[in-house]
Amino acid sequence: GENVEQHPSTLSVQEGDSAVIKCTYSDSASNYFPWYKQELGKRPQLIIDIRSNVGEKKDQRIAVTLNKTAKHFSLHITETQPEDSAVYFCAASIGRDDKIIFGKGTRLHILP
Amino acid sequence: SAVISQKPSRDICQRGTSLTIQCQVDSQVTMMFWYRQQPGQSLTLIATANQGSEATYESGFVIDKFPISRPNLTFSTLTVSNMSPEDSSIYLCSVTGTGYLTDTQYFGPGTRLTVL
Numbered sequence: 001g002e003n004v005e006q007h008p009s010t011l012s013v014q015e016g017d018s019a020v021i022k023c024t025y026s027d028s029a030s031n032y033f034p035w036y037k038q039e040l041g042k043r044p045q046l047i048i049d050i051r052s053n054v055g056e057k058k059d060q061r062i063a064v065t066l067n068k069t070a071k072h073f074s075l076h077i078t079e080t081q082p083e084d085s086a087v088y089f090c091a092a093s094i095g096r097d098d099k100i101i102f103g104k105g106t107r108l109h110i111l112p
Numbered sequence: 113s114a115v116i117s118q119k120p121s122r123d124i125c126q127r128g129t130s131l132t133i134q135c136q137v138d139s140q141v142t143m144m145f146w147y148r149q150q151p152g153q154s155l156t157l158i159a160t161a162n163q164g165s166e167a168t169y170e171s172g173f174v175i176d177k178f179p180i181s182r183p184n185l186t187f188s189t190l191t192v193s194n195m196s197p198e199d200s201s202i203y204l205c206s207v208t209g210t211g212y213l214t215d216t217q218y219f220g221p222g223t224r225l226t227v228l
Binding site for chain 1: 142143145153154155156157160168171204208209215216217218219220221222
């Protein structure tokens, strides 16, 4: 079946440095790729998303890139801050009806 | 985006009993989904709650164990039946169809279930 692979599972970054999380997907029909941030005990929050008609999207310190040919997409966080510490999930749309499937998550630690 | 609430926020239940979780949205939405998130894990889609018809279940999830209702465009329930400790998890509803981008999914706060 369809799946989304996410790497790394854990990432430690010095405050102020950049963090990159990578995902690959299997369904060539996927056309929507959201990223969620989940803090401990909280619900997943959408932080950025990208659709298949663009290759890159940026929102302040966060950017996402998409390579449809290779079926992979990445999250880039620049100038990391302590509040960026959380678990990040990538996801990809499958089929119709707005369904998405999630990667296994990346626990990001920002080191002081 | 819409305001999504879930009840209860948490519960501790005995093995063999059932619990019904409610998801309420403050505006009409297109799609409603139910997810399970086991401790330290990712989100797994249980089913799509269809308004006025039977839910669509993902592989590994069945209606007898997780009956779902969606009587209108703002409300859905998920029942976890005949519970066992393996059902201990966070259950989240999500919705699409709010705001300009209709396929963006927003999540409720979750229900933390512990089964003894």
